[in-house]
Amino acid sequence: MSAEPVELTELRRRAGEIADLGGIGGLLLWDQNTMMPSGGADARADQFAALERILHDRITDPALGKLLDALESFEASADPDSDDAALIRNLRRDQHKAVNVPTELAAEISSAGAHAQQAWMAARDAADFARFAPALEHVLDLTHRYIACFDAGGEFAHPYDVLLDDYEPSLTTEEVKEIFTTIQQELVPLVSAAAAAGEDGRVFPGHFPQDAQRGLADELLRAVGYDPEHWRLDPAVHPFARSMAHTDVRVTTRWEEDDLAMAVYSCLHEFGHGLYEAQMDPRHYRTTLAEATGLGVHESQSRLWENLVGRSRSFCEYALPLMRKHLGGPFEAIEVPQLYRNVNQVRLSLIRIEADETTYNLHIALRFELELALIEGRLAVKDLPEAWNEATYRLLGLETPSLKEGVLQDIHWGTGMIGYFPTYTIGNLMSAQLWRALSTDLPEIEASIAAGDFAPLREWLRDNIHRQGRKYTSRELLKRATGEELRVDPFLEYLEGKLLDAGLLTAPVRVPRS
Amino acid sequence: MSAEPVELTELRRRAGEIADLGGIGGLLLWDQNTMMPSGGADARADQFAALERILHDRITDPALGKLLDALESFEASADPDSDDAALIRNLRRDQHKAVNVPTELAAEISSAGAHAQQAWMAARDAADFARFAPALEHVLDLTHRYIACFDAGGEFAHPYDVLLDDYEPSLTTEEVKEIFTTIQQELVPLVSAAAAAGEDGRVFPGHFPQDAQRGLADELLRAVGYDPEHWRLDPAVHPFARSMAHTDVRVTTRWEEDDLAMAVYSCLHEFGHGLYEAQMDPRHYRTTLAEATGLGVHESQSRLWENLVGRSRSFCEYALPLMRKHLGGPFEAIEVPQLYRNVNQVRLSLIRIEADETTYNLHIALRFELELALIEGRLAVKDLPEAWNEATYRLLGLETPSLKEGVLQDIHWGTGMIGYFPTYTIGNLMSAQLWRALSTDLPEIEASIAAGDFAPLREWLRDNIHRQGRKYTSRELLKRATGEELRVDPFLEYLEGKLLDAGLLTAPVRVPRS
Secondary structure: OOOOOHHHHHHHHHHHHHHHHHHHHHHHHHHHHHOOOHHHHHHHHHHHHHHHHHHHHHHHOHHHHHHHHHOHHHHHHOOOOOHHHHHHHHHHHHHHHHHOOOHHHHHHHHHHHHHHHHHHHHHHHHOOHHHOHHHHHHHHHHHHHHHHHHHOOOOOOOHHHHHHHHHOOOOOHHHHHHHHHHHHHHHHHHHHHHHHHOOOOOOOOOOOOHHHHHHHHHHHHHHHOOOOOOEEEEEOOOOOEEEEEOOEEEEEEOOOOOOHHHHHHHHHHHHHHHHHHHOOOHHHOOOHHHOOOOHHHHHHHHHHHHHHHOOOHHHHHHHHHHHHHHHOHHHOOOOHHHHHHHOOOOOOOOOHHHOOOOOHHHHHHHHHHHHHHHHOOOOOHHHHHHHHHHHHHHHHOOOOOOOOOOOOOOOOHHHOOOOOOHHHHHHHHHHHHHHHHHHHHOOOHHHHHHOOOOHHHHHHHHHHOHHHOOOOOHHHHHHHHHOOOOOOHHHHHHHHHHHHHOOOOOOOOOOOOO | OOOOOHHHHHHHHHHHHHHHHHHHHHHHHHHHHHOOOHHHHHHHHHHHHHHHHHHHHHHHOHHHHHHHHHOHHHHHHOOOOOHHHHHHHHHHHHHHHHHOOOHHHHHHHHHHHHHHHHHHHHHHHHOOHHHOHHHHHHHHHHHHHHHHHHHOOOOOOOHHHHHHHHHOOOOOHHHHHHHHHHHHHHHHHHHHHHHHHOOOOOOOOOOOOHHHHHHHHHHHHHHHOOOOOOEEEEEOOOOOEEEEEOOEEEEEEOOOOOOHHHHHHHHHHHHHHHHHHHOOOHHHOOOHHHOOOOHHHHHHHHHHHHHHHOOOHHHHHHHHHHHHHHHOHHHOOOOHHHHHHHOOOOOOOOOHHHOOOOOHHHHHHHHHHHHHHHHOOOOOHHHHHHHHHHHHHHHHOOOOOOOOOOOOOOOOHHHOOOOOOHHHHHHHHHHHHHHHHHHHHOOOHHHHHHOOOOHHHHHHHHHHOHHHOOOOOHHHHHHHHHOOOOOOHHHHHHHHHHHHHOOOOOOOOOOOOO
């Protein structure tokens, strides 16, 4: 093989610097949400802005564009599955997306998001949508200007495609619409049947001291694959995961003494995110290939550990003795079938982040429907609260007694994150498809989990998802791992099957579709 | 007044970015030494290197040089004490120092320091100086090349001046030599008289659980001025302080259950460093003026709180009831005079960081003498252990039984920090001069401290030192605050006076010099 082009060496150097700056950004964010004294917020905003300007300069640097141009023939002759070709592809895409947005517009979007977030908090506290409406209208206006930056190229068929492309590239608005149409049709009857038969009450009744919860969480996390040499666990108001590199992964949780489920399931959820980052291919360190390929795939990893693993019968078998060991009392009185039923109970509720696994995607369907209508101009901001309440009744059968339990419950729109919500559902769908594929490859998976051996699962995910990083689009990655396109049925079948198995449904509800 | 030159606006923008990057660097370092999982070290080194390259590019940017040139006439006509003039002066100095060192040499120095640090640790663990010697020789060689970068300008009279200038600008080798000559002459007899009469044993005998120590430390820190909205306290192996901005100050300590003095005095010491950063003038935020003017001044602040405050009779009066409250037992049995004597006892010992306040500067005198001989070529690296042992006997009257208690005890030389040690003593000297000046301005200071009211002291330091930031050199700053140049006598008088007051000396030892 001939020596590599000098441009490729230089491209790699630049990718390395961009990755280093990304890792630094991860630390700024992690620290802000875990360690930073509250009075440091303004200085942190300045530090973020400085870092983002430098990153933006690096990505839009015309010299990078020239390198990419000079590498065109190399790329054309390279194996498209090679690391080099993927690196060039990723950097070309990143530069294309960054140069199309004028610096002033990017700054205006960032500042409007910060202001709208303040307005959202004030509106929520005052239960007054009018305080949020002008800020949201401004965000929407800027979102339209952002979309317009990409319209000229004709690469997107629908304005919302531009937004989707930021979070989950390779999916179109049409596809997402179809997914949510099916979800609405199928989930509404399933939820109402299961909720009717479901238990009422908390997942884990009892009061559990923080230290005991921490003991349980430590043992569970170590079992699934948390490695103290490379990971940390800290409390955070809104649990999240962030890595500075594949060797430095930080996860967070929340200790609520009256709600053990918060810690247990947020630990598993964030562990899933963290493991994706930790199991990137070390050979891809300091390249774009050591990044997640999309938020949908990232969410598929967190949901897989939280739900497919954490709410399975075999995990209940494994975890119940640990719960008894660390928390005693209430867990002495229950057996696996009861635990399994408790963690899968279906309860209609108004708040997305408190929703159970089955109803969760109806909350996302609602948000997708409304944000699409906002972007298509079919819905005015002033009419949003009413539209929210109407959809809540239509999808969940619930009246919305307050704005805080309604349209003002989520931060996303205020910060400009329109097009983000669907990634939650995409992650759920993918996780079920991945589970099906890995269950075929690992027929003993349930027994392994019951025995507390999570290594086969970790290795399957490493080979099929994690170590691929951002080499393929999520669509290609899913196809390579499962042989399929994104589908709704495996997820619905998994849900119904589990509800039946747990005794939360007495008979099948779904009619198999052609 | 006329509008400010556009170049000044642009200069300020650039200073702001440099300050933001400095704050980010502070976070990387703080996290590395408090929070980072050990496996993240390699990635952190890459992130540091990326940040340092960017900072170096910003400071050496020819466009910054052009701005500074364009502002020459503005500077000449401006009040030299104005913020603008100081900002221009600082940036000119920073650029001058950075551009004189070729990028490759700077990189070589950084990498040699990292390697020598490894070699130092290996040599220390193996008690084998030969393992460290080649690395130290390489560091010395690079240090000479570094010095040579500044020789041509003729701005430094002595090669060691170049090194001093990095840590404590405005002091010369000649002045520092004179200081240490006096210190050697005067401290040796004082130490031997006080050590002879001194108590033997630990400062605070007893075993104190970490939680109780933390309770005491929290109450002490809040009393002196630790503000939880802007500060954090965390454990670290080697306690240090770092700020990301004046609004985000992080201090660290070490909880040793058999050595309460470690936590109490490291908390006060690091609080002193932290307060310097916290009380910078908010108007100077994101400029070079919100920086310390030298390490000597920084150390004067930590030593002032640790020793002048923390080891005073009035502080013992204030602290004893708190020690009884949090730690009970052993503190019920002692009274203020005993506590005061304990915390000031003089004990000859081999390890610098374990030395008491009185003997401490003999350890620094030894290091200064040897590093100056190394730089002047009068001492070869291979002869260093013997020279160390000889000086230890001459200054402390002690035999050195092992390399770990001798020449291999400190990390500084291995990391290339030659010229750094004198700042510890400079800080001690300054702290005594500052105390004298502030005692004149605040005649009730001892009573305030005994009553737990530290506000007058904080305010005096804020006005006279902290809020001046890097507006003046340390020499000018000291003169403005005390009316004096750096002097040894106030420190020696303070030491002798306290030892007499505490009953650790029965009669004066020093003969007043003309």
